[in-house]
Amino acid sequence: MPDTFSAPHAGHAADPLALLRTHLPDIAAAAALEDHDGAFPAGAIVSLHETGLLAAPLRLALGGLGWGSEPAGAAPLAVALRLIGRASLPLGRLYEGHVNALRLVQRHGTPSQARAAAQEARAGLLFAVWNTEVPGEPLSIDRDGRVMGRKILCSGAGQVARALVTARDAATPEAPPRMLLVPLAQGERTDLSGWTAQGMRASATGAVDLTGIEVGSGMQVGRPGDYGLQPDFSAGAWRFAAVHCGGLEAVLGAMRDHLRRTGRGADPHQAARLGQAAIASGSARLWIEAAALRAEAPDAGMEAVAFVNLARLAVERAALDVMELAQRSVGLNAFLRPNPLERICRDLATYLRQPAPDRALTEAAAHLLAAEAEPGEVWDIPVARA
Ligand SMILES: Cc1cc2nc3c(=O)[nH]c(=O)nc-3n(C[C@H](O)[C@H](O)[C@H](O)COP(=O)(O)OP(=O)(O)OC[C@H]3O[C@@H](n4cnc5c(N)ncnc54)[C@H](O)[C@@H]3O)c2cc1C
Structure with missing residues (x-):
């Protein structure tokens, strides 16, 4: 298979979200079939290319829509991540990584690196960010300028064409990591055998051994430490929470389908659970919409990080609650394949x-504790600006 997700009619639609919606039924149907180890949503990636979504994270000047790279792109990106997550959580994970990689290259790369990445994204190449490694085994760059080591939990392993990885200089291991944009061929250096997860089987999440790659000129993106710069690093969590929110909505949809199909929806217990799930779903969406605006505001600071930390945990709580309500409403069928609830909940x-949900909560609490404003107004200012 080529490393480019070629599409016959690549380009931007007048309304990419409307076009995306036309692809969602097929994406959702494919997700049901791709629920097995080693699977990858290649067809859905082509759909994202066809709708212009692979290029959408690029700045307007680079032929994109500014999603994730310009403040005005926050709201449409939030919708896109939610819609994609609703149709396929593995695809949502992959798209979220693609958006993050292009954002980092545009923010920290040279103009020519940004132009090259833009050209590749417009041509249908999929990008990813691979930061996770075995504790104590950092990816490093040796004195000869070669990469040593591997990354783990890499979504799209063996499939993405450009991986933005973090690596430390072996000579100065205490210095913060730098970013490398690594070109990869299909299936190269990949080990998916460890991805025995209950769910997200089609995300092709695995280990990638990068040992021996020569760090060529133009591969280094930004300066050491740029990857972890705040508020970007932590506030970016709103994007995965937006995908989670879409998954939560899919659970709510499957719950409603069941109640309609079985004629049990008017039962007061069932109606109450559906209502409770709708409240949780609506709350999660409101958190995401607010978090996207705060995180992407031009003058976002650590208050945005605190808000996003709360948002991500609010969405997590809502998702756990909606899964429980749906499983209680549907009963055993929610645990039997091929009921969609079984897969989507997994x-x-x-x-x-x-990462680190406890720290996200306690750091947000510390922000509130130290803030001078009334608790109800701590996060007001960015809203007024938005
Ligand atoms: C489907 C999927 C795809 C992924 N794809 C990618 C990818 O493409 N690229 C990538 O870089 N990563 C990827 N990851 C990894 C991801 O970014 C996180 O590293 C991973 O999900 C962390 O999960 P965890 O529960 O082990 O987190 P942890 O942070 O280990 O949290 C587990 C628990 O331990 C607590 N805890 C955390 N630290 C401490 C501490 N020091 N002391 C005490 N308690 C602590 C937490 O609060 C929590 O309760 C992926 C993960 C998933 C699930």
Whole structure:
């Protein structure tokens, strides 16, 4: 298979979200078929290319829509991530990584690196960010300028064409990591055998051994430490939470389908659970919409990080609640294949596991504790600006 997700009619639609909606039924149908180890949503990636979504994270000047790279792109990106997550959580994970990689290259790369990445994204290449590694085994660059080591939990392993990885200089291991944009061929250096997860089986999440790659000129993006710069690093969590929110809505949809099909929806217990799930779903969406605006405001600071931390945990809580309500309403069928709830709940429960949720909560609490404003107004200012 080529490393480019070629599409016959690549380009931008007048309304990419409307075009995306026309692809969602097919994306959702494919997700049901691709629920097995080693699977990858290649057809859905082509759909994203056809709708212009692979190029959408690029700045307007680079032929994109500014999603994730310009403040005005926050709202449409939030909708896109939610819609994609609703149709396929593995695809949502992959698209979120693609958006993040292009954002980082545009923010920290040279103009020529940004132009090259833009050209590749417009041509249908899929990007990813691979930061996770085995504790104590950092990816490093040796004195001869060669990469040593591997990354783990890499979504799209063996499939993405450009991976933005973090690596430390072996000579100065205490210095913050730098970013490398690594070109990869199909299937190269990949080991998916460790991805035995309950859900997200089609995300092709695995280990990638990058040992021996020569760090060529033009591969280094930005300066050491740029990857972890705040508020960007932590506030970017709103994007995975937006995908989670879409998954939560898919669970709510499957719950409603069941109640309609079985004629049980008017039962007061069932109606109450559906209502409770609708409240949770609506709350999650409001958190995401507000978090996207705060995180992407031009003058976002650490208050945005605190708000996004709360948003991500609010969405996590809502998702856990909606899964429980749906499973209680549907009963055993919610646990039997091929009921869509069975798969979507597995995907969502797996993807909800994101780094350091306890720290996210306690740091947000510390921000509130130290803030001078009334608790109800701590996060007001960015809203007024938005
Ligand atoms: C589907 C999927 C795809 C992924 N794809 C990618 C990818 O493409 N690229 C990438 O870089 N990563 C990827 N990841 C990895 C992801 O970014 C996180 O590293 C991973 O999900 C962390 O999950 P965890 O539950 O092990 O987190 P942890 O942070 O280990 O949290 C587990 C628990 O431990 C607590 N905890 C955390 N730190 C401490 C501490 N120091 N002391 C005490 N308690 C602590 C947490 O609060 C939580 O309760 C992916 C993950 C998933 C699920």
